[in-house]
Amino acid sequence: MKELADLVKDAFKLATKIVGEPADAEDILQDAAALALSYKTAPSHQSPDFRPWFYKVVRNKSIDKLRQNKRQAANKISNEAEQEAFNSKVFNPESGLIIEEQKALLNQALQDIDIKYREIIMLKDYHDFSYQQIAEILGIAKGSVMSRLHRARAALGNKLITLSS
Amino acid sequence: MSHLNKCEHIAELLSGYADNELTQQQSQLVQVHIENCESCKQALANINILKQAVKGTAMPEIEQDKIDAMLNDPKSKTLQIIGFSAMIIGVCIALAFATFTFMTNPSIGLGEKLVNSLIWGGLVGVFISVLRQQLIARKTDKYKGVKL
Numbered sequence: 001m002k003e004l005a006d007l008v009k010d011a012f013k014l015a016t017k018i019v020g021e022p023a024d025a026e027d028i029l030q031d032a033a034a035l036a037l038s039y040k041t042a043p044s045h046q047s048p049d050f051r052p053w054f055y056k057v058v059r060n061k062s063i064d065k066l067r068q069n070k071r072q073a074a075n076k077i078s079n080e081a082e083q084e085a086f087n088s089k090v091f092n093p094e095s096g097l098i099i100e101e102q103k104a105l106l107n108q109a110l111q112d113i114d115i116k117y118r119e120i121i122m123l124k125d126y127h128d129f130s131y132q133q134i135a136e137i138l139g140i141a142k143g144s145v146m147s148r149l150h151r152a153r154a155a156l157g158n159k160l161i162t163l164s165s
Numbered sequence: 166m167s168h169l170n171k172c173e174h175i176a177e178l179l180s181g182y183a184d185n186e187l188t189q190q191q192s193q194l195v196q197v198h199i200e201n202c203e204s205c206k207q208a209l210a211n212i213n214i215l216k217q218a219v220k221g222t223a224m225p226e227i228e229q230d231k232i233d234a235m236l237n238d239p240k241s242k243t244l245q246i247i248g249f250s251a252m253i254i255g256v257c258i259a260l261a262f263a264t265f266t267f268m269t270n271p272s273i274g275l276g277e278k279l280v281n282s283l284i285w286g287g288l289v290g291v292f293i294s295v296l297r298q299q300l301i302a303r304k305t306d307k308y309k310g311v312k313l
Binding site: 004005008009012013016017022025026029030033034037102103106107110121122124125126130131146147149150153156157 | 176177178180181184211215216218219221222223224225226227231232233235236
């Protein structure tokens with residue numbers, strides 16, 4: 001159970017990055033955890049395949065949620081809240097650290113780029129999956145992972161330059 | 166292959182190089198190229214900085230008790246409670262019915278009825294007192310919900 005708890009904790013970050021709303025991410029993880037506990041063909045929790053499998057479930061559920069939310073057009077609120085959080089971080093005189101500003105800037109840039117790019121950067125650079133595992137999670141060919149990551153990093157770099165200028 | 170073309174070709178490999186996902190041959194190709202190409206060398210450095218930055222970025226956290234709630238699957242808990250309640254109610258009805266038929270059976274003597282009532286009554290009394298103690302202990306347990 002400890003492994004699953006850690007996994008839920010980690011995958012929550014990916015889900016929040018995709019859907020943008022922690023409350024939605026909690027719903028997603030709740031569903032994914034229930035599935036992991038009850039789904040018969042899920043890999044065993046100790047198997048090395050379990051982590052990518054769980055992320056795949058979380059990622060797919062996040063995309064579903066996003067589609068649902070888009071239909072409800074509730075996106076605006078979360079963007080405003082995020083913008084506010086971003087401003088408070090950047091202009092918080094007490095923190096005063098350049099690093100904090102850079103982190104906030106990076107978070108903003110991540111949020112601004114295409115979701116296709118955001119998720120692959122998260123999977124590789126934050127969650128540290130191999131190209132093979134990323135291919136499985138995203139349901140794409142392994143050969144496409146490198147080129148998509150290349151484009152994703154270029155997009156993130158460009159966004160950072162635009163934001164900081 | 167002109168220098169420019171080569172840089173375009175290398176650019177895509179740089180991500181794979183930074184992630185340690187290239188074949189040995191591709192790796193060598195990149196290595197040789199960046200030794201002679203300042204712009205690609207810089208691009209690789211940028212990728213590595215970006216990687217580090219993403220890794221170190223603050224991500225939203227979920228509270229531990231929410232995880233616990235998820236993993237304790239509330240649905241199965243409700244089912245458990247319903248199951249136990251149904252069983253206890255069933256046992257109580259059966260006991261009451263048995264007691265009633267036993268006590269109202271004219272073919273059993275008064276002494277036998279008395280002895281049986283004492284034994285069973287005593288058992289039920291002991292059970293209730295233990296249950297009461299357990300419930301009190303549970304309610305006043307300071308360490309309930311504290312992870313040790």
